[in-house]
Amino acid sequence: MAFWLLKSEPEVYSFQQLEKEGTTPWTGIRNHQAKLNLLAMRPGDLCLYYHSREGKEIVGTATVQTPPYPDPTAEAGSPWVCVDITAQGPLAQPVTLQQIKEDVVLQTMPLVRHTRLSVMPITAEQFNRVLQLGLARAI
DNA sequence: GCCAACGTTGGC
DNA sequence: GCCAACGTTGGC
Numbered sequence: 001m002a003f004w005l006l007k008s009e010p011e012v013y014s015f016q017q018l019e020k021e022g023t024t025p026w027t028g029i030r031n032h033q034a035k036l037n038l039l040a041m042r043p044g045d046l047c048l049y050y051h052s053r054e055g056k057e058i059v060g061t062a063t064v065q066t067p068p069y070p071d072p073t074a075e076a077g078s079p080w081v082c083v084d085i086t087a088q089g090p091l092a093q094p095v096t097l098q099q100i101k102e103d104v105v106l107q108t109m110p111l112v113r114h115t116r117l118s119v120m121p122i123t124a125e126q127f128n129r130v131l132q133l134g135l136a137r138a139i
Numbered sequence: 140g141c142c143a144a145c146g147t148t149g150g151c
Numbered sequence: 152g153c154c155a156a157c158g159t160t161g162g163c
Contacts, residue, residue, distance in 0.1 A: 007161095032146095056161085116145065143160100144159100145160085148157080148158095149156085149157100150155090
């Protein structure tokens with residue numbers, strides 16, 4: 001099983017929206033590196049859901065439902081793909097970009113250096129570290 | 140709102 | 152095939 005981080009601008013498509021819909025096709029990826037990452041996804045893989053710009057924090061987790069398939073929002077014959085993802089659950093406490101930058105385990109995620117990559121692989125250790133930080137409740 | 144990073148486009 | 156111009160993303 002593999003672990004991923006997905007980025008979305010909450011004003012475009014938020015984690016709350018994903019929770020409401022349950023499952024959604026993760027379409028519209030038009031970057032070749034991100035596409036390669038989508039192609040490596042398999043059903044059952046686990047994803048962290050990051051809100052870029054408004055938020056700048058990891059807010060929840062999702063699971064990959066399908067293998068990669070041609071993105072229906074792309075021109076026929078184009079190389080772009082998508083997968084269906086399902087909301088799993090929100091973090092009790094979002095993990096902020098600042099926390100990520102300060103954490104020895106998390107600061108090596110591509111999110112920090114490759115700020116424009118929207119689908120990126122992470123390690124099991126990083127996934128678990130975010131869950132651990134996300135369990136802490138704010139006072 | 141600004142700007143850095145970076146991908147894409149188009150002229151040559 | 153090079154590179155300047157331009158558009159987009161996303162942190163600050």
